[in-house]
Amino acid sequence: MFSNLINSLVVISIVFIFLFSLLLVFKWLLFSSQWGVVTQNLPLYAFGVFPVDQRWRPCLWLLILAFLSIVTIFKPRWSWFGKVLPIAWVGVIPLGVGLLSGGLGLLPVESRHWGGFTLTILLMSCSALLAFPLGIMFAIGRQSKLPLIKYFSALYIDALRAVPLISILFFGQLLIPLFLPLGVEINRVSRAVISFTLFVAAYIAEDIRGGWQAIPNSQLEASKALGLSQAQTIRFIILPQALTIALPALTNQAIGLLQNTSLMSILGLVELLGISRSILANPVFIGRYIEVYVWLAGIYWVICTVMALLLRQLEEKVSIQRRIRKNV
Amino acid sequence: MRSLLTGMLSITMLLAGCATTGEKQFSRLDLIKQRNSLICGVSGKIPGFSFLNSDGTYQGIDVDICKAFAAAFLGDPDKVQYRPLTAAERFTAIRTGEIDLLSRNTTLNLSRDASGGNSLTFAPVVFHDGQGLMVKKNSAIKTLSDLSKESICVGSGTTTEQNINDAFESISVSYTPIKYQDLNQVVAGYLQGRCMAMTSDRSQLAAARSGFRKPQDHVILPDVLSKEPLAPASLGGDHRLSDAMRWVIYSLISAEEQGITKENINEKLIQAKNNPQLKQLRRFLGVEGNLGEKLGLEDKFVVNVIQATGNYGQIYNRHLGPNSDVPIPRGLNELHTNGGVQISPPFN
Numbered sequence: 001m002f003s004n005l006i007n008s009l010v011v012i013s014i015v016f017i018f019l020f021s022l023l024l025v026f027k028w029l030l031f032s033s034q035w036g037v038v039t040q041n042l043p044l045y046a047f048g049v050f051p052v053d054q055r056w057r058p059c060l061w062l063l064i065l066a067f068l069s070i071v072t073i074f075k076p077r078w079s080w081f082g083k084v085l086p087i088a089w090v091g092v093i094p095l096g097v098g099l100l101s102g103g104l105g106l107l108p109v110e111s112r113h114w115g116g117f118t119l120t121i122l123l124m125s126c127s128a129l130l131a132f133p134l135g136i137m138f139a140i141g142r143q144s145k146l147p148l149i150k151y152f153s154a155l156y157i158d159a160l161r162a163v164p165l166i167s168i169l170f171f172g173q174l175l176i177p178l179f180l181p182l183g184v185e186i187n188r189v190s191r192a193v194i195s196f197t198l199f200v201a202a203y204i205a206e207d208i209r210g211g212w213q214a215i216p217n218s219q220l221e222a223s224k225a226l227g228l229s230q231a232q233t234i235r236f237i238i239l240p241q242a243l244t245i246a247l248p249a250l251t252n253q254a255i256g257l258l259q260n261t262s263l264m265s266i267l268g269l270v271e272l273l274g275i276s277r278s279i280l281a282n283p284v285f286i287g288r289y290i291e292v293y294v295w296l297a298g299i300y301w302v303i304c305t306v307m308a309l310l311l312r313q314l315e316e317k318v319s320i321q322r323r324i325r326k327n328v
Numbered sequence: 329m330r331s332l333l334t335g336m337l338s339i340t341m342l343l344a345g346c347a348t349t350g351e352k353q354f355s356r357l358d359l360i361k362q363r364n365s366l367i368c369g370v371s372g373k374i375p376g377f378s379f380l381n382s383d384g385t386y387q388g389i390d391v392d393i394c395k396a397f398a399a400a401f402l403g404d405p406d407k408v409q410y411r412p413l414t415a416a417e418r419f420t421a422i423r424t425g426e427i428d429l430l431s432r433n434t435t436l437n438l439s440r441d442a443s444g445g446n447s448l449t450f451a452p453v454v455f456h457d458g459q460g461l462m463v464k465k466n467s468a469i470k471t472l473s474d475l476s477k478e479s480i481c482v483g484s485g486t487t488t489e490q491n492i493n494d495a496f497e498s499i500s501v502s503y504t505p506i507k508y509q510d511l512n513q514v515v516a517g518y519l520q521g522r523c524m525a526m527t528s529d530r531s532q533l534a535a536a537r538s539g540f541r542k543p544q545d546h547v548i549l550p551d552v553l554s555k556e557p558l559a560p561a562s563l564g565g566d567h568r569l570s571d572a573m574r575w576v577i578y579s580l581i582s583a584e585e586q587g588i589t590k591e592n593i594n595e596k597l598i599q600a601k602n603n604p605q606l607k608q609l610r611r612f613l614g615v616e617g618n619l620g621e622k623l624g625l626e627d628k629f630v631v632n633v634i635q636a637t638g639n640y641g642q643i644y645n646r647h648l649g650p651n652s653d654v655p656i657p658r659g660l661n662e663l664h665t666n667g668g669v670q671i672s673p674p675f676n
């Protein structure tokens with residue numbers, strides 16, 4: 001580090017710059033930041049403009065999600081739990097939609113009241129849940145021997161990957177309503193979920209294709225020799241392995257999807273970023289940009305970290321099962 | 329397959345048929361009354377005009393205009409559903425019927441009004457915005473010509489830049505533009521003292537100033553360099569709704585002209601009821617005649633509006649007045665009697 005004059009100078013100046021910026025950050029944190037813009041608006045960040053007397057519904061859903069995340073990450077040794085957990089994770093998403101929209105004895109709340117953190121999570125989870133099977137379908141379609149299916153899947157995947165996400169979102173928000181006949185209205189949240197689903201499905205399909213191609217051809221020949229049908233080969237040989245191999249890439253997609261939901265703030269949805277911009281327009285909080293964006297960065301960091309941890313658990317679980325199967 | 333196709337075709341034709349026959353007699357006003365709530369498109373992101381309060385309610389001058397409409401149409405200012413819209417979405421939202429009307433600082437201009445353009449119908453202007461200049465209070469700059477040979481911070485590539493150039497050229501004064509990419513940078517440049525003045529729309533200048541450490545040290549010059557008349561809008565061709573909207577705005581202005589406020593409206597109403605001589609007031613407040621009925625509203629719609637929001641001046645002062653958080657000098661938005669352009673036709 002201090003081998004010659006230039007090296008020492010570089011090291012010293014880097015240390016100096018680092019300490020100086022640290023000092024500035026602390027000075028800002030301690031003296032000039034005002035966190036009222038965050039603390040006074042916590043319910044807005046969490047639930048948006050959801051009716052006050054119904055806020056327990058998004059709150060309950062977030063608590064269930066938090067509970068599921070904690071038990072998944074810390075893995076208590078209840079044997080029945082391992083079987084229930086995947087079903088719970090899939091089931092909690094429609095449950096969230098049900099809790100937010102109401103019906104079945106709950107007061108119906110229209111989607112334009114949804115907002116904040118809840119809406120961000122909902123957009124991400126619904127899109128992911130729908131895009132995953134769709135992506136698998138397109139991945140299988142692309143490997144199909146039927147030319148129509150094969151070329152349609154390839155065309156879809158390549159077309160969607162060649163278009164920027166923001167233009168698909170604009171298409172969904174601005175053009176779909178114009179094409180629909182008068183009186184038929186798909187709400188804005190559903191339109192956003194549809195746009196995200198269509199977009200992400202193309203990427204998921206490509207990730208799975210990556211996993212698919214990593215499987216040696218000899219396995220397919222072996223399954224043919226054993227008399228397995230095409231469907232059985234895909235179901236029992238290819239998909240379990242392809243999905244496992246593709247899992248890290250799929251994790252990437254999930255995290256990217258979460259961050260992309262913030263694009264909806266420029267299309268009028270009041271998700272986490274959108275609600276923050278609305279709060280910043282309140283004359284009482286004008287100019288408190290830095291506090292709000294630091295706070296947002298913190299929230300996004302926490303969600304992404306939790307998601308990464310959850311999917312790491314999934315990776316581990318899948319690979320252990322693989323090892324057991326190998327041993328048997 | 330073929331029967332499926334014909335079936336789909338007939339359904340589409342049926343829907344299209346409904347769409348055209350439905351549009352002719354049915355006014356959006358009936359739909360609002362039937363639904364018993366007004367869906368109002370707002371921005372939700374503009375200080376003083378519409379923003380989200382900590383308790384989750386929308387506030388601002390645009391929001392109060394929505395409340396006035398709801399009070400007039402439905403008799404209750406709280407029967408409004410606010411839908412936050414971005415600038416790009418607003419016209420789609422109104423065309424597809426997602427919202428009933430737009431109260432989202434939309435500039436009135438020909439192509440938005442014309443049926444060959446956005447095909448909207450605008451209510452009277454509720455806020456005359458325009459490009460302005462902000463300077464430091466102690467800088468001895470009082471008018472545009474005082475800025476001769478000084479530097480001015482401006483956002484580049486915008487009409488803002490063009491307008492200021494035109495304005496200085498017309499009075500043959502030279503200045504140095506210091507160009508920035510967006511408004512936040514313009515503000516930062518101005519605060520760092522790189523220029524004597526900064527320019528943008530007056531409402532934006534006022535909003536930016538509210539965020540300054542010492543807002544009172546900066547003044548917005550009275551010169552207005554461009555016209556940005558902001559008005560509520562509804563879909564063109566719906567005369568009953570647009571007429572009703574027009575006269576709700578006029579009632580706000582007329583109330584200020586007559587000195588009727590939120591506080592004294594009940595007093596005035598009693599006065600009008602007891603004194604048959606006050607013909608004009610009686611007509612205005614719906615004690616006599618059927619002005620409201622002609623619009624498809626209650627005769628006492630003016631009373632409902634003023635009780636809910638107060639008159640135009642009160643709405644203005646609440647959100648943009650000298651004691652508010654985003655003070656903007658009234659300028660053109662004063663009544664015609666005080667040197668502005670706000671005037672209401674007679675309620676006859």
